[in-house]
Amino acid sequence: xxxxxxxxxxxxxxxxxxxxxxxxxxxxxxxxxxxxxxxxxxxxxxxxxxxxxxxxxxxxxxxxxxxxxxxxxxxxxxxxxxxxxxxxxxxxxxxxxxxxxxxxxxxxxxxxxxxxxxxxxxxxxxxxxxxxxxxxxxxxxxxxxxxxxxxxxxxxxxxxxxxxxxxxxxxxxxxxxxxxxxxxxxxxxxxxxxxxxxxxxxxxx
Numbered sequence: 001x002x003x004x005x006x007x008x009x010x011x012x013x014x015x016x017x018x019x020x021x022x023x024x025x026x027x028x029x030x031x032x033x034x035x036x037x038x039x040x041x042x043x044x045x046x047x048x049x050x051x052x053x054x055x056x057x058x059x060x061x062x063x064x065x066x067x068x069x070x071x072x073x074x075x076x077x078x079x080x081x082x083x084x085x086x087x088x089x090x091x092x093x094x095x096x097x098x099x100x101x102x103x104x105x106x107x108x109x110x111x112x113x114x115x116x117x118x119x120x121x122x123x124x125x126x127x128x129x130x131x132x133x134x135x136x137x138x139x140x141x142x143x144x145x146x147x148x149x150x151x152x153x154x155x156x157x158x159x160x161x162x163x164x165x166x167x168x169x170x171x172x173x174x175x176x177x178x179x180x181x182x183x184x185x186x187x188x189x190x191x192x193x194x195x196x197x198x199x200x201x202x203x204x205x
Contacts, residue, residue: 024159026114031056036183037176038190047190049183056112062105068182076105100148104166107138107152111161123152133157135200155199163199175199 032055039048050070055063059077066072071086081101084090095102103122110118119125122145123138138152148168155163164176175195177186187198 022111022114022116022119025111025156025161027056027112029056029058029060029112031112033178034181035176035178036180036186037174038186038195040173040175040192042171049186049190051182054178056109060109062109099145100166100168103140103145103149103152108164111154131158133200163195165196165199 032053034051034053036049036051039050041048050066051068052064052066055065057063062076064074073084075082075084076095079095080092081095081098082090082092095105106122107119109115116125119138122141124141125136125138127134127136129135134156136154136156138154140146140149140151146169150167150169153163153165153167154161155165161178164178166174173192175192177195177199180186187194
């Protein structure tokens with residue numbers, strides 16, 4: 001559920017070709033895709049790996065369902081988020097309390113809907129590559145968001161997004177690979193460099 005592309009030179013935030021690309025990558029609701037997410041943290045010796053599905057519902061809500069190695073469902077309805085883990089009561093909060101989550105979900109939703117205006121409101125947009133292989137970088141505009149999120153990078157092939165990476169100022173990072181069903185579809189080496197190279201490659205797993 002995401003992506004972007006273009007030429008061999010960086011795109012301007014107002015470049016009309018970027019609008020055409022967003023329109024091509026937009027996925028009308030309802031839509032869903034499988035994912036595997038690798039979370040790197042300076043507090044951990046090994047990255048955390050989870051797998052599940054992302055869903056964009058007809059009412060505009062976004063749902064992230066973790067199915068392995070535990071079960072957890074995160075639902076976004078407007079500004080409201082609920083997180084439910086198997087065996088526990090749901091936790092509810094506003095996106096105002098989670099700027100980094102707002103940045104991720106805003107960019108994710110805007111790309112799904114082909115909404116360039118929303119992307120430009122929150123991010124400085126640039127892109128490199130070609131129709132066959134592309135990379136989009138989103139840099140937060142607001143100081144508040146930059147305290148939690150350094151950048152978002154979306155890698156893709158043709159009209160399909162492949163990876164969605166969120167980098168934080170403290171060096172922590174979350175890399176979500178789209179369209180794969182389990183950790184076995186990732187490269188054998190799960191170092192950051194290996195995963196970044198895999199995301200930037202032209203072949204899907």
